[in-house]
Amino acid sequence: MGPHPQTWLKTTPSGLYCEPGDFYIDPLRPVPRAVISHAHADHARPGHAAVLATQGTLAIMRTRMGAERAGGATQALAYNQPIKLGDVTVTLHPAGHVLGSAQIAMEYQGSRAVISGDYKRQPDPTCAPFEVVPCDVFVTEATFGLPVFQHPNPADEIAKLLASVALFPDRTHVIGCYALGKCQRLIGELRLAGYDAPIYLHGAHMPVCETYRVEGVALGELRAATVADKAALKGAIVLAPPSAIADRWARRMEDPVICMASGWMRIRQRAKAGGIELPLIISDHADWNALLTTIREVGAPEIWVTHGGEEALIHAASRLQIRARALRLIGYGDEDAQ
Ligand SMILES: [Zn+2]
Ligand SMILES: [Zn+2]
Secondary structure, eight states: OOSOGGGTEEEETTEEEETTTTEEESOSSOOSEEEOSOOSTTTOOSOOSEEEEOHHHHHHHHHHHOTTTTOSEEEEOOTTOOEEETTEEEEEEEOSSSTTOEEEEEEETTEEEEEOOSOOOSOOTTSOOOOOOOOSEEEEEETTOSTTOOOOOHHHHHHHHHHHHHHOTTSOEEEEOOTTTHHHHHHHHHHHTTOOSOEEEOGGGHHHHHHHHHTTOOOOOEEEOOGGGGGGGTTOEEEEOHHHHHSHHHHTSSSOEEEEESGGGGSHHHHHHTTOSEEEOOOSSOOHHHHHHHHHHHOOSEEEEEEEOHHHHHHHHHHTTOEEEEOOOTTOOOGGGO
16 A cells, blocks of 8 residues: 555645545535535535546536536546546546536545545445445545434335325325425336326426436426415425425415425434434435445445544444544534434
8 A cells, every 4th residue: 555545635725625636525615626526515516627537427517506616627537437636546436426426536545545435235226336446545424324314215115105195196295305306206116117197396306317317317397386286286206396385385285195205214303303204214315224224335444534424433433343433524524314
């Protein structure tokens, strides 16, 4: 192994900086050169002079922030295509999190670090599956880094939803979900389950769905949901941002069944407190077992842990003889909780 990654990956106020490559990873402030793992707002921020990311991530960034703010100069890099930045070879590998999401592998003088961004191991019909990349240091998220978090099979959660739709044909099922990733995955899972009726969307969910479609992800027929048409929405499935579930938008539907799709729905009190009648435990993050499986599979003797349950995962890693430490980067949040 070459120089330890801690000698060439530095924590700075702008985020993680790769010195021999002269670029930042998912920087928190505008920088000259950024490599971006995926388009969620806590990882992809506006105003960098140059941005390297997958085509999918760049397309979503343009949709969400406008072309000018998505990066002065942008460069799309396909998965598994090594590129040299300074003295560092950078390769993007699928992270299985949302469309375009990538793990960023960096090799410098024979040592390799992989920053996984956010990731999951469950199959997702709307993005490429996570790839295991052996490395010397693996940087992992720990959003659901506690043993209580065990995500069920999403098909079972979708079956629950469809059973409720069949049981209450005159009610409108309104599902709170985030605009990037969760929304499209729910649609994809519903289509996989054979649900081919139009799916209705709150206006905030339209643009990213359109980008997915342009990027080749088939979502079936989608229609705008407006409260004015609430009679037509009887029996329908409507996807809306969690904020619309919290406020009156969703409650103005006709006799709505309020649902929420999130890994946090594992916590019953959380669902109850949010007035969620039908919680769906569907997450785009690795659950506890998937975190452990992944740190074993990548075979890294050392892991650095970002946003989430650092302590529990660090403890579990040490029992597997893996060195582990928290990588405290201010500003990474969990999009599920924003
Ligand atoms: Zn994310
Ligand atoms: Zn994140």
